[in-house]
Amino acid sequence: MKYKALSLGLTLVLAAPLAWGEASVADYRAALADKDANPGFLVIDQGEMRFKEKRGPKNASLEKCDFGLGPGKLKGAYAQLPRYFKDTKQVQDLESRVMTCMIKLQGFNEAEIKQKLYADQRQNEDNTVLESIVAYVAAQSDGMKINPPMKHAAEKEAVKLGEEMFWRRHGPMDFSCATCHAEDGKRVRLQSLVNVYNAKDTQATMTTWPTYRVSHGVVRNMQHRMWDCHWQMRTPDIDYGSPATVALISFLTNQAKGGTLDLPGIKR
Amino acid sequence: MKNKLIIAALLAVAFSPVQADSKLAAKVDKLVADSFKPGPGQDMSRLVQDETQKVCSVTRDKPSAEQAAAINAREQATIKYPDNNQLMGDWKNGEKLAKGGFGMRIGNIEPDKVERQKGGNGGNCYACHAMDPKEVAAGNLGPSLTGYGASRGASDEIVKYTYDKLYNTQATVACSNMPRMGHNGILTPAQIADITAYLVSPESSLNKK
Numbered sequence A: 001m002k003y004k005a006l007s008l009g010l011t012l013v014l015a016a017p018l019a020w021g022e023a024s025v026a027d028y029r030a031a032l033a034d035k036d037a038n039p040g041f042l043v044i045d046q047g048e049m050r051f052k053e054k055r056g057p058k059n060a061s062l063e064k065c066d067f068g069l070g071p072g073k074l075k076g077a078y079a080q081l082p083r084y085f086k087d088t089k090q091v092q093d094l095e096s097r098v099m100t101c102m103i104k105l106q107g108f109n110e111a112e113i114k115q116k117l118y119a120d121q122r123q124n125e126d127n128t129v130l131e132s133i134v135a136y137v138a139a140q141s142d143g144m145k146i147n148p149p150m151k152h153a154a155e156k157e158a159v160k161l162g163e164e165m166f167w168r169r170h171g172p173m174d175f176s177c178a179t180c181h182a183e184d185g186k187r188v189r190l191q192s193l194v195n196v197y198n199a200k201d202t203q204a205t206m207t208t209w210p211t212y213r214v215s216h217g218v219v220r221n222m223q224h225r226m227w228d229c230h231w232q233m234r235t236p237d238i239d240y241g242s243p244a245t246v247a248l249i250s251f252l253t254n255q256a257k258g259g260t261l262d263l264p265g266i267k268r
Numbered sequence B: 001m002k003n004k005l006i007i008a009a010l011l012a013v014a015f016s017p018v019q020a021d022s023k024l025a026a027k028v029d030k031l032v033a034d035s036f037k038p039g040p041g042q043d044m045s046r047l048v049q050d051e052t053q054k055v056c057s058v059t060r061d062k063p064s065a066e067q068a069a070a071i072n073a074r075e076q077a078t079i080k081y082p083d084n085n086q087l088m089g090d091w092k093n094g095e096k097l098a099k100g101g102f103g104m105r106i107g108n109i110e111p112d113k114v115e116r117q118k119g120g121n122g123g124n125c126y127a128c129h130a131m132d133p134k135e136v137a138a139g140n141l142g143p144s145l146t147g148y149g150a151s152r153g154a155s156d157e158i159v160k161y162t163y164d165k166l167y168n169t170q171a172t173v174a175c176s177n178m179p180r181m182g183h184n185g186i187l188t189p190a191q192i193a194d195i196t197a198y199l200v201s202p203e204s205s206l207n208k209k
Helices: A002-015 A022-032 A040-052 A094-104 A110-115 A129-139 A153-166 A177-181 A199-206 A222-232 A243-255 B002-014 B017-035 B051-058 B065-076 B091-099 B148-152 B156-167 B189-200
Strands: A083-085 A090-092 A211-213 A218-220 A265-267
Touching: A040 A129, A040 A211, A040 A218, A083 A153, A090 A094, A090 A153, A090 A243, A094 A110, A094 A129, A094 A222, A129 A218, A153 A177, A153 A243, A153 B017, A199 A243, A218 A222, A222 A243, A243 B017, B017 B051, B051 B065, B091 B189, B148 B156, B148 B189, B156 B189
Parallel strands: A211 A265
Antiparallel strands: A083 A090, A211 A218
16 A cells, blocks of 8 residues: 555656646645545554553553543544643643653653654654554544634743744754745745745645655654754754744644644645 | 833833844743754754844844844855865856755754765755756745856856855845855855856856757
């Protein structure tokens, strides 16, 4: 399945007419948009099994994890993240919250979890347990509107700092997020770029993560996207679930408010 | 009335946007310090902003005329030229350098090979610019450079302007989106001379129809 989707993707890219035109890219996207054929569903099913499985030093499942709507309440939880959590006294996104529960409920060690966050697409690896669980929990908000609470002072502060972070230029490329993501109709090579100040554009992006990435052959989440962008900006690795990632995701989510989640997404 | 004006003036100073900006910038610095972990494979110096990056960040790439003039002057002073002082190099090598350019990526998840982490690998120009008309997979974050030399000629002034622009774009455009290719060590002076030739030379494929 994975290979089939990958080769389909490659064929479509190579078959794009040489004369540049948005239409070819749109055709490619349309071919990917057959939701029933999304290989991400396999990862979601895997995530469900791993979510309910007793794991870790405490031999516990994650079924009592509280994603903001109460322990074990998954439906619509992702649509209302990031949010402030009293127990950790932090604003958290889905990915950092899954990690919190793996530590608190299952007894895993944070450093150990961070040893292997993501499948390595160069080795053709399958999604990590963490990635598949995130994909599963997120999918329980499919069809719902993005509606983070943004009432707590810490939530508002995260949005504000996230936007500041978005404009911070650093690294040998002098890049900020805004370098690529603050204007309509921009591309790196042929890859079109989201303008986060365009609500429609931002909704289209934020409603389709976690997403099956054809070029990686696995489902990627928003934390991976934050890491990937910073890696391309030539910074050190941005830390998984760190305040800067959650602030950026809070800002992006707030910009995408009202968009309807369509999960899992599928992208290049 | 007079007192009121004085109080208003004092308040204006106390809550000037500049102060608000620096407070916010300090919070973002702390956010960054809390969110990137030092250790083997990382290079925390890449997160330390120089004065130009700071000004561009807090003004969201819209510096005032004074700030822009200060940036232009400071960045112009950084420009270094090749040892032989030839600003026009080998356009064919320039073409290779314009097309290539991955590298400089660090960290522990997907670092480039150590020898490619330093720079000097190429400019990755096509990520943002159209150049050779035969290459369609070109980005559009920057202006099209197709026919750059054909429309501008190859005078000494154009050659120097082009070299300087490549070495340090902010010498002419403060807070430009383009990386300061020479100043930041992405390209060496000799490589910049080669890309200058790729852009300017009448023989270059970029200037052929």
